[in-house]
Amino acid sequence: MQSSIELHRTPETQYLLRIGDTCLILAQRLGEWCGHAPVLEEDIAMTNIALDLVGQARALLTRAGQVEGLAHDEDQLAFLRNERDYFNLTLVELPRGDFAFSVLRNTMVSTWLKLLWERLAKSADSELSAIAGKAIKEARYHQQHSGDWVVRLGDGTEESNKRMNAALSELWRYVPELFDTDAVDRAASAAGIGPLWSDLQADWDKEMGLILGEAGLTAPAASAFRSTGKRGMHSEHMGYILADMQYLQRAFPGGVW
Template sequence: MQSSIELDRKPSTQYLLRIGDTCLILAQRLGEWCGHAPVLEEDIAMANIALDLLGQARAVLTRAGELEDTPHDEDQLAFLRNERDYLNLTMVELPRGDFAFSVLRNTMIATWLKLLWERLAASSDSELAAIAGKAVKEARYHQQHSGDWVVRLGDGTDESRRRMETALVDLWRYVPELFDTDAIDDEASAAGIGPRWADLQTAWMADMKLILDEAGLTVPKDSAFRSDGKRGRHSEHMGFILADMQYLQRAFPGGVW
């Protein structure tokens, strides 16, 4: 069994891992829809969104590994870390749920990523800026595609609206983590690497409100609950995801195609 790698915990690396891990884990969840979406076209669309996110994760994880004092490649970072070393948003590790849950989650994360990539396109890190320049185009499409489904379901049948309202309540309690700012954000902002996540909140709320208003959905009240996946404190679901993701790399160290 291949042992886990050790990270140096530099703020710049952790800032990038939070982004790359969020894309990676959401891609894993979206892959679960392959063969299970309600219509064939959407089955393909979900898989394509997952591939886009996987590409973003690869690029960001590669850059994060290059910034470490002891460099690691994208595969090592993706497959050979302990659970507490993954720094993704908790929202993306939640179980697949029904179609309403998935398209709403996609919309929330795509809106957040779109705003983040727009800011990162001006990063002092030229490699990260180049990644953002391509990724923002994908995020805009993801937001539009998933947002259209939110509107269609929210303004659809009684059943589709009920499911969308349930998904909105279930997901909204994880929203504060998207804008939780700490010392890692502060250092990244001071170095010009990227924005504090809190700086995205106003624009994100405005974008989401437009979509929810068109869908006839009401923004839920804030709760006292706070998730903390971006600091390595995950839900009970994360271990099961990693068990699937890491099996081959752990069982066959150094294996190649």
């Protein structure tokens, strides 16, 4: 088995990995829908969204490796880190759930990513700015597509509304982590690399409020619970994801297609 790499945790590297890992792990969860979506068209759509997110993750992990300065490439960063060296939002590592759960999570994350990409397009890091310029278009589509399903299910049958409310109740407690700001964010903001995540909250609340309102759904009250995936402290689900993701690379070190 190939040993794990040792990560150089500079603030800029962590800032990039937080976004890249969020895209990567959500793509892994969406990939679980391949062949299992309720209709063929949605099966294809969700798989394509996953591929978009993999593309964004590849670009960000490549840039993180360049910034880190240890010559780690995208594959090493994707497959050879220990769990505590992944910095994705806890929200994206939660089990796949039912279709209502997945489209609501996609809507929440794509709305957040869209707002983040819009600000990263003005980054002082020209490479990151270029990545953001392409990713904005994809995130807008992801938000629209998933948001349409949230409205359709929330304002649909008694059963679909029940499932959307159950998904909302489960997912909403993970929202604070999307806007949690710490020393890593402050360092990145001071260097002109990207925004404080807290700066996204007002716009996110507004856009999600419009979607939920159209769906006839009400956001739950805030809870005291705080998730910590962006700091490398994950839920019990993360280990299972990494076992699937990392097996081939570790079993056949350096393998290529």
